[in-house]
Amino acid sequence: xxxxxxxxxxxxxxxxxxxxxxxxxxxxxxxxxxxxxxxxxxxxxxxxxxxxxxxxxxxxxxxxxxxxxxxxxxxxxxxxxxxxxxxxxxxxxxxxxxxxxxxxxxxxxxxxxxxxxxxxxxxxxxxxxxxxxxxxxxxxxxxxxxxxxxxxxxxxxxxxxxxxxxxxxxxxxxxxxxxxxxxxxxxxxxxxxxxxxxxxxxxxxxxxxxxxxxxxxxxxxxxxxxxxxxxxxxxxxxxxxxxxxxxxxxxxxxxxxxxxxxxxxxxxxxxxxxxxxxxxxxxxxxxxxxxxxxxxxxxxxxxxxxxxxxxxxxxxxxxxxxxxxxxxxxxxxxxxxxxxxxxxxx
Amino acid sequence: xxxxxxxxxxxxxxxxxxxxxxxxxxxxxxxxxxxxxxxxxxxxxxxxxxxxxxxxxxxxxxxxxxxxxxxxxxxxxxxxxxxxxxxxxxxxxxxxxxxxxxxxxxxxxxxxxxxxxxxxxxxxxxxxxxxxxxxxxxxxxxxxxxxxxxxxxxxxxxxxxxxxxxxxxxxxxxxxxxxxxxxxxxxxxxxxxxxxxxxxxxxxxxxxxxxxxxxxxxxxxxxxxxxxxxxxxxxxxxxxxxxxxxxxxxxxxxxxxxxxxxxxxxxxxxxxxxxxxxxxxxxxxxxxxxxxxxxxxxxxxxxxxxxxxxxxxxxxxxxxxxxxxxxxxxxxxxxxxxxxxxxxxxxxxxx
Numbered sequence: 237x238x239x240x241x242x243x244x245x246x247x248x249x250x251x252x253x254x255x256x257x258x259x260x261x262x263x264x265x266x267x268x269x270x271x272x273x274x275x276x277x278x279x280x281x282x283x284x285x286x287x288x289x290x291x292x293x294x295x296x297x298x299x300x301x302x303x304x305x306x307x308x309x310x311x312x313x314x315x316x317x318x319x320x321x322x323x324x325x326x327x328x329x330x331x332x333x334x335x336x337x338x339x340x341x342x343x344x345x346x347x348x349x350x351x352x353x354x355x356x357x358x359x360x361x362x363x364x365x366x367x368x369x370x371x372x373x374x375x376x377x378x379x380x381x382x383x384x385x386x387x388x389x390x391x392x393x394x395x396x397x398x399x400x401x402x403x404x405x406x407x408x409x410x411x412x413x414x415x416x417x418x419x420x421x422x423x424x425x426x427x428x429x430x431x432x433x434x435x436x437x438x439x440x441x442x443x444x445x446x447x448x449x450x451x452x453x454x455x456x457x458x459x460x461x462x463x464x465x466x467x468x469x470x471x472x473x474x475x476x477x478x479x480x481x482x483x484x485x486x487x488x489x490x491x492x493x494x495x496x497x498x499x500x501x502x503x504x505x506x507x508x509x510x511x512x513x514x515x516x517x518x519x520x521x522x523x524x525x526x527x528x529x530x531x532x533x534x535x536x537x538x539x540x541x542x543x544x545x546x547x548x549x550x551x552x553x554x555x556x557x558x559x560x561x562x563x564x565x566x567x568x569x570x571x572x573x574x575x576x577x578x579x580x581x582x
Numbered sequence: 583x584x585x586x587x588x589x590x591x592x593x594x595x596x597x598x599x600x601x602x603x604x605x606x607x608x609x610x611x612x613x614x615x616x617x618x619x620x621x622x623x624x625x626x627x628x629x630x631x632x633x634x635x636x637x638x639x640x641x642x643x644x645x646x647x648x649x650x651x652x653x654x655x656x657x658x659x660x661x662x663x664x665x666x667x668x669x670x671x672x673x674x675x676x677x678x679x680x681x682x683x684x685x686x687x688x689x690x691x692x693x694x695x696x697x698x699x700x701x702x703x704x705x706x707x708x709x710x711x712x713x714x715x716x717x718x719x720x721x722x723x724x725x726x727x728x729x730x731x732x733x734x735x736x737x738x739x740x741x742x743x744x745x746x747x748x749x750x751x752x753x754x755x756x757x758x759x760x761x762x763x764x765x766x767x768x769x770x771x772x773x774x775x776x777x778x779x780x781x782x783x784x785x786x787x788x789x790x791x792x793x794x795x796x797x798x799x800x801x802x803x804x805x806x807x808x809x810x811x812x813x814x815x816x817x818x819x820x821x822x823x824x825x826x827x828x829x830x831x832x833x834x835x836x837x838x839x840x841x842x843x844x845x846x847x848x849x850x851x852x853x854x855x856x857x858x859x860x861x862x863x864x865x866x867x868x869x870x871x872x873x874x875x876x877x878x879x880x881x882x883x884x885x886x887x888x889x890x891x892x893x894x895x896x897x898x899x900x901x902x903x904x905x906x907x908x909x910x911x912x913x914x915x916x917x918x919x920x921x922x923x924x925x926x927x928x929x930x931x932x933x
Contacts, residue, residue, distance in 0.1 A: 380804035380805070381804065386804070389801065389804070390801045390802050393801035394801055397746055397801070415806070416805075416806050417804070417805065419805075419820070420805045420806070420818075420819060420820060420821075421819070422819040446806060446807070447796040447799040447806075447807040447809070448799075448801065450796040450797075452738070452739045452742035452743055452746070452797065453739050455729035455730065455735075455738070455766065455768075456729070456765075456766060456768075456769045457764070457765050457766075457769070457795060457796075458795070458796040460796070469769075470769055470770065470771035470774075471768070471769060471771075
């Protein structure tokens with residue numbers, strides 16, 4: 237009792253082969269798109285690796301690039317097979333390779349599905365990397381004289397301007413660190429001396445933020461210093477003022493940017509996965525239909541195509557038995573070889 | 583009645599002509615498409631920078647005309663490709679016989695005219711950009727503080743975004759901000775003696791300071807941005823505004839925008855020149871193909887030699903025929919075709 241049996245006559249077989257050929261070339265295009273999406277994601281992660289402390293994981297874009305390339309290779313090969321299947325002479329030379337090839341296709345589809353899932357799951361690790369990286373970045377903001385860190389001020393300023401955000405979780409993060417370099421502080425001033433003495437670590441802390449936190453939508457010129465002091469500015473209440481500085485934290489801003497990017501890539505990869513599964517199923521039908529032709533010299537006859545020769549439980553039993561047989565024959569290499577060799581179809 | 587610039591075309595050269603024309607037509611379609619994209623891009627840029635260009639500036643006319651010229655070039659290219667492909671196939675040529683005439687007329691008059699007009703604009707208009715930007719930026723700077731005046735409330739945001747994006751400050755430099763009141767009067771404390779002094783110190787009663795908005799700040803500076811008291815060399819430790827420094831953006835927005843728009847205009851101009859050249863070649867080739875095939879009576883595979891020409895007779899004879907034909911009531915197309923083919927003759931030495 238075969239699984240999902242379908243009858244094929246000559247015309248139907250030819251139509252199936254032609255349709256599969258076209259689908260394979262569309263799939264090659266989709267593979268190229270996945271490759272370029274993976275490359276784009278890798279470049280975007282590299283661009284901001286400064287605020288992620290250079291420790292971000294490139295697993296997802298690398299696997300997208302690999303899967304895209306593999307998809308191109310496999311699908312162009314499958315296209316060639318479908319094209320040759322219309323000619324019995326050419327098909328004969330492909331016949332012995334089709335079963336292992338189908339097994340490889342099935343495992344490739346599983347890998348593609350896992351990669352698509354990974355796109356949605358990377359968010360968690362990215363969040364912790366960003367939190368840690370931004371905290372360090374803000375700490376080194378003032379070290380414009382230290383070699384190796386002198387670019388951090390520029391990076392954070394450009395980041396806050398581009399993503400319209402301020403600080404790690406909000407603008408108050410800037411109140412807790414010294415972001416003005418000691419070199420530009422006038423140590424003879426009483427105010428500076430008071431501030432430095434007012435905390436244990438001897439840091440110059442102000443209730444002010446860098447200029448890059450300023451929001452251009454505000455109707456009044458930006459208030460960067462003495463933010464919490466209402467009397468320092470005319471007609472100002474820091475608790476009701478919302479448009480003066482960017483309200484969002486840079487961690488949330490970057491996270492939402494990367495999440496939306498990876499979600500859209502994940503959705504596209506899932507669609508490509510569905511397409512690939514249908515191609516594999518079609519290829520399997522073509523394979524069994526052409527094998528079912530009793531006499532290759534008379535292609536006009538009907539044949540049957542199926543997904544599995546026996547029903548699912550019987551196929552699983554046969555697979556286990558073949559594994560046991562191999563295990564009995566060669567005990568050393570049993571695990572590795574059996575898992576790789578015996579195809580699902582039995 | 584000697585034909586103008588005749589060319590003998592036996593079968594093989596005819597086929598070569600048709601094949602070469604097919605390739606040139608696709609190149610023309612590509613060039614037309616690129617011109618469309620280029621002018622579309624320039625239009626989008628001008629839409630974003632609309633507030634900084636005076637309304638009297640005619641510069642936006644250039645991308646609009648180039649858009650139309652690009653569309654016509656694209657259409658001519660596609661039509662030429664179809665016609666040259668059909669001329670190689672006897673079964674497909676008859677419907678194209680009727681189309682070729684109007685196509686050539688539309689291509690020469692419409693496309694050629696538009697392209698020449700657009701090229702002229704591309705050469706002449708960028709000069710008016712200077713004046714337009716000067717006025718537009720001056721107005722924008724003056725309205726920076728008017729965040730509550732309807733009609734100008736977006737000036738501050740747009741000016742800040744311009745300075746942040748294009749890395750510039752003021753019109754020609756940061757000192758332009760010293761000459762305008764950029765702080766809204768609503769946020770000035772009338773009881774503060776410093777404010778009162780400043781307002782009384784000038785004729786117009788403006789609150790002028792030696793400070794700049796935050797969007798002038800340069801992130802490359804090693805120290806936090808200094809925005810106020812910029813004329814006083816002793817106001818900030820270790821900072822002398824008279825020395826070159828990275829504190830603010832050094833360029834003025836006028837220079838930056840002018841360079842940006844002029845670059846786009848010159849790219850568009852070169853694209854238009856290439857399209858014009860290709861269109862002239864395609865139209866001449868199509869005309870030769872058309873007249874050669876008409877000589878055979880529309881039969882493609884005829885082995886005979888025919889002559890292709892640009893115009894059936896000299897200029898005088900053409901005008902005479904047109905005048906005679908004008909006396910009889912008929913559809914306007916044949917009457918317009920001969921005189922309209924005269925101006926392209928002047929265009930040819932250019933190409």
